[in-house]
Amino acid sequence: MAKPIYQRVIVKVSGEALTGPQDFGIHHPTLDAVAADLAATRALGVVVGAGNFIRGAIASKAGLPRVTADMMGMLATIMNALALEAALEAAGAPARVMAALAMPEICETYERRRAARHLTAGHVLVLAAGTGNPFFTTDTTAVLRAAELGAQAVLKATDVDGVYSADPKKDKGAKRYDRLTHAEALERDLKVMDATAFALARENRMPIIVFSIRSKGAIGAALQGKGNSTIVE
Numbered sequence: 001m002a003k004p005i006y007q008r009v010i011v012k013v014s015g016e017a018l019t020g021p022q023d024f025g026i027h028h029p030t031l032d033a034v035a036a037d038l039a040a041t042r043a044l045g046v047v048v049g050a051g052n053f054i055r056g057a058i059a060s061k062a063g064l065p066r067v068t069a070d071m072m073g074m075l076a077t078i079m080n081a082l083a084l085e086a087a088l089e090a091a092g093a094p095a096r097v098m099a100a101l102a103m104p105e106i107c108e109t110y111e112r113r114r115a116a117r118h119l120t121a122g123h124v125l126v127l128a129a130g131t132g133n134p135f136f137t138t139d140t141t142a143v144l145r146a147a148e149l150g151a152q153a154v155l156k157a158t159d160v161d162g163v164y165s166a167d168p169k170k171d172k173g174a175k176r177y178d179r180l181t182h183a184e185a186l187e188r189d190l191k192v193m194d195a196t197a198f199a200l201a202r203e204n205r206m207p208i209i210v211f212s213i214r215s216k217g218a219i220g221a222a223l224q225g226k227g228n229s230t231i232v233e
Contacts, residue, residue, distance in 0.1 A: 005225045008119060009044050010127075011155045012142040015051035015080055017213050025052055026083055034157075035087035037219045038124055045115070045125040045149060047142040048084060050076035056134070070134035074101060077138065081128035082107070088124050095124040100132030100141075112148050119149060139197040147204045154206060155222050156192065157213035162230035163192045180232045182208075198232070207233040 013034060020027025038046060050056075056070035064072075081097045088095035096118050097107035108114070110127065118125045130141045139156070146154045163185070166174040182202030186195055192210050201208055211222045211229035221227035 006152045006223055008149070008151045009153045009155050009223065010142050010146040010149070010151045011038065011044060011046045011157060011219060012139060013046055013048050013084075013157050013213065014138075015049040015053060015076065017157060017159070018048075018080060018083075019052045026080070028087075031083060031087050032091070033216070034213065035084060035091045035093070037213070037217060038084075039088055039091035039093035040217070040220050041124075041223060045119060045127055045145060045151070046084065047127045047138050047145060048077055048080045049138045050074070050080060052076075053079065067134040070130075074129040074132070077130060078103065078106065078128045081126045085126050088126070093124050094122065095126055097126045097128055099127075100129040115145075116149055137194050137197065139193040140200060143197045143200045143204070143206055143208075146206055147200070152207075154201065154208045155219065156208055156210045157219070158192065158210060159212060159214065161212040161228035163190055163210050163232065176228070177230050180230060182232055185232050192230075201232070205233075207231060 017034065018026050018031055020030030050073040053076035054073050056066065056073040059069035060066040078099055085095045085097045098110040098115055099107050100110050102109045115125055127145055130136055130138050131144060142154050160168055162176045163180060164174040164176050168174040182198050186198050209222050209229050209231055211218055211227060218227060222229055
């Protein structure tokens with residue numbers, strides 16, 4: 001891969017990105033494709049979501065207490081992280097799972113200095129369990145960990161190739177933005193990330209690159225500033 005613009009980044013991979021053509025769970029060919037894309041880079045962290053198993057905000061509307069639903073979501077991110085770690089190792093990339101919840105029999109507990117050492121050693125760091133607190137999304141986790149670990153950008157891997165004025169799957173006239181400011185993203189209530197994540201990114205001057213993970217080599221292209229994407233800075 002050509003020399004990247006960003007030397008250290010946090011990639012946010014949604015749980016839904018791992019479902020592939022399925023409606024639920026992990027589609028292993030899709031998991032392997034994502035892992036191969038990540039393995040082509042080094043010195044990066046990955047925050048993985050849980051939407052392929054449960055979404056706390058939605059589950060709470062169905063009757064679960066929000067705190068309980070969010071804690072279940074944190075556990076689901078750990079399942080996704082372990083699967084991704086195994087796929088990364090199979091692809092030839094040393095990987096480590098670190099979780100915001102203490103589960104020493106399963107993975108390492110997140111600690112900033114140890115996490116930074118993993119990145120310096122060239123390990124792909126898979127960050128699970130969100131912030132370890134309910135009411136905070138994994139989008140916010142990605143920006144928080146990026147700021148803590150001295151990353152230069154957050155790469156938000158989605159199903160579409162950037163941020164649009166409306167849902168491009170429903171509105172054929174939706175416009176894709178090439179660049180936005182954090183303030184514009186907040187003012188226009190663009191749903192690609194939650195408001196807390198955008199506000200934290202703005203406070204820390206953290207660029208967010210939104211791109212589609214569905215294309216082979218998409219993460220490497222985003223690192224080099226290539227391919228379709230939206231840069232929020």
